[in-house]
């Protein structure tokens with residue numbers, strides 16, 4: 001007797017007509033025609049069943065704070081940082097926890113069960129850190145939440161930046177962050193990358209830095225990050241988030257940089273929604289897109305995963321917790337609409353992110369955790385096209401969220417009464 005069987009599923013790798021059985025929180029079988037009994041059965045009816053979505057780059061301490069204490073008038077990254085600085089002294093642990101829990105509720109309905117959040121360590125009160133560590137514990141039964149010590153106002157630039165980051169790590173934050181392009185000088189930026197990688201090596205922690213989130217083609221901290229990764233033997237444990245300056249860099253320089261990043265086995269985390277919204281703000285026309293070189297980095301074998309970054313906060317007034325929306329934007333901005341390219345984008349929202357985050361037991365194979373999502377789509381490309389509804393979200397073999405299928409009722413003579421956007425319109429891709 002299994003706890004759950006999902007019948008007749010299409011899998012992201014193209015297999016169809018597959019049943020998935022879960023017992024004791026773990027996937028026990030993935031094969032066609034499982035006949036055993038189960039406490040609960042979901043008939044996927046040929047729809048896509050995926051491992052849960054992962055967001056490797058988010059700001060849970062800022063989410064849902066839109067309008068507090070005012071709106072971002074210029075819409076720029078720098079005004080967003082200034083605005084967050086105005087809000088910061090007013091933050092309370094209770095309000096931070098309440099907003100984060102509300103976001104996590106939304107995330108669960110979107111099948112988003114693994115999130116890495118940066119946590120601002122600039123205010124020496126560290127109320128953000130206290131709050132996010134509380135949230136991490138409270139959501140642990142349904143969301144794996146990782147925390148990054150993030151010196152938003154600069155590791156060297158903020159008055160107590162160095163000390164506060166160390167204290168946050170002492171309190172139990174999982175990952176060392178940074179923001180080299182926001183230090184006072186290029187030299188300080190480089191020194192911050194060196195110091196932070198040293199801390200990570202000494203403490204045995206991963207690194208995930210906001211790096212070169214600028215249109216300045218000479219912002220080259222990613223080079224230092226890759227070199228320090230290799231120097232300290234941190235290969236595979238370091239993520240470079242954003243890397244938007246790569247969009248504007250000289251091609252010859254990039255031809256040397258990408259192999260260096262590959263040597264460092266750097267995990268790359270572009271944030272398509274935020275990059276297309278915030279970059280190129282000082283351009284007239286032509287206006288740069290600003291996202292890093294996704295196609296080229298994937299082609300060079302780097303592990304690329306996409307982050308949502310922001311939902312309704314000082315930097316971004318939109319967002320829905322739906323990683324398919326992130327992938328949808330990535331397809332457009334990176335111009336990756338080919339079938340194989342869409343499959344690569346879907347992997348960047350699921351299995352690649354799991355690699356970035358170092359998740360264990362992730363996937364839809366026997367022995368993996370019994371976590372999965374049933375989508376109102378037949379294949380990954382269709383899920384991305386429609387930003388599909390997550391019909392059922394399963395954690396450890398238990399259904400923890402359901403959303404009704406999107407379907408229109410039609411009142412036209414001689415036409416169908418119901419329209420399901422995911423069937424009958426085109427081939428599966």
Ligand SMILES: [Zn+2]
Nearest residue numbers: 059118210309
């Ligand atoms: Zn960020």
